[in-house]
Amino acid sequence: MTLQTDRILVVQGDITRQHADVIVNAANSTLLGGGGVDGAIHHAAGPELLQECQTLGGCPTGQSRITRAYRLPAKWIVHTVGPVWLGGNRGEDELLAACYRSALLLADQHQAKTVAFPSISTGAYGFPVERAAQIAIAEIAAGLETARNLERATMVCFGAATFAAYQAALEQRWGAGRREM
Numbered sequence: 001m002t003l004q005t006d007r008i009l010v011v012q013g014d015i016t017r018q019h020a021d022v023i024v025n026a027a028n029s030t031l032l033g034g035g036g037v038d039g040a041i042h043h044a045a046g047p048e049l050l051q052e053c054q055t056l057g058g059c060p061t062g063q064s065r066i067t068r069a070y071r072l073p074a075k076w077i078v079h080t081v082g083p084v085w086l087g088g089n090r091g092e093d094e095l096l097a098a099c100y101r102s103a104l105l106l107a108d109q110h111q112a113k114t115v116a117f118p119s120i121s122t123g124a125y126g127f128p129v130e131r132a133a134q135i136a137i138a139e140i141a142a143g144l145e146t147a148r149n150l151e152r153a154t155m156v157c158f159g160a161a162t163f164a165a166y167q168a169a170l171e172q173r174w175g176a177g178r179r180e181m
């Protein structure tokens with residue numbers, strides 16, 4: 001299942017199977033692995049990833065760090081720390097936007113042409129997915145516009161409900177049936 005504009009693609013699938021220059025991980029602030037997509041990425045990349053993450057000293061919420069991708073079909077992994085949803089009045093929207101911005105910037109600085117994102121913060125961290133999807137699509141569109149190297153971004157949704165939310169956000173922004181950005 002896919003929906004696409006020229007530069008943003010929404011797919012349903014497993015991000016560890018995506019071929020992209022950069023795979024984004026929804027990490028926690030220790031960067032030492034966890035459940036959900038973080039666990040899947042560490043499992044697929046292999047133990048060398050944890051060794052490299054141990055040298056980084058963690059990462060604050062809203063920021064990103066980059067590592068090699070080891071056994072993943074990617075060049076780099078950008079680890080970003082999404083906000084925990086605390087009801088919406090604790091800066092969650094801005095922190096989530098900062099995740100996408102900082103991840104796109106790091107990817108672009110490393111000459112990536114393609115980047116794949118999971119749905120940051122909408123699993124264990126409880127961010128409402130429709131709201132997260134609108135923020136994600138807006139920030140990805142803005143980031144691609146100013147990037148020097150990035151050409152395309154893929155939102156990799158792990159399930160039908162998440163896919164529907166990102167599909168709706170993309171359609172809302174560009175109109176159903178439009179295929180250009």
Ligand code: ADP
Pocket residue numbers: 013014015016026027035036037038040041082118119120121122123124125126156157158159162
């Ligand atoms: P967070 O703590 O940021 O909420 P989670 O990993 O709990 O992170 O969830 C973020 C999103 O990643 C959820 O939509 C979850 O279903 C999804 N997810 C889990 N495993 C994978 C995977 N292998 N590929 C893509 N998305 C995944």
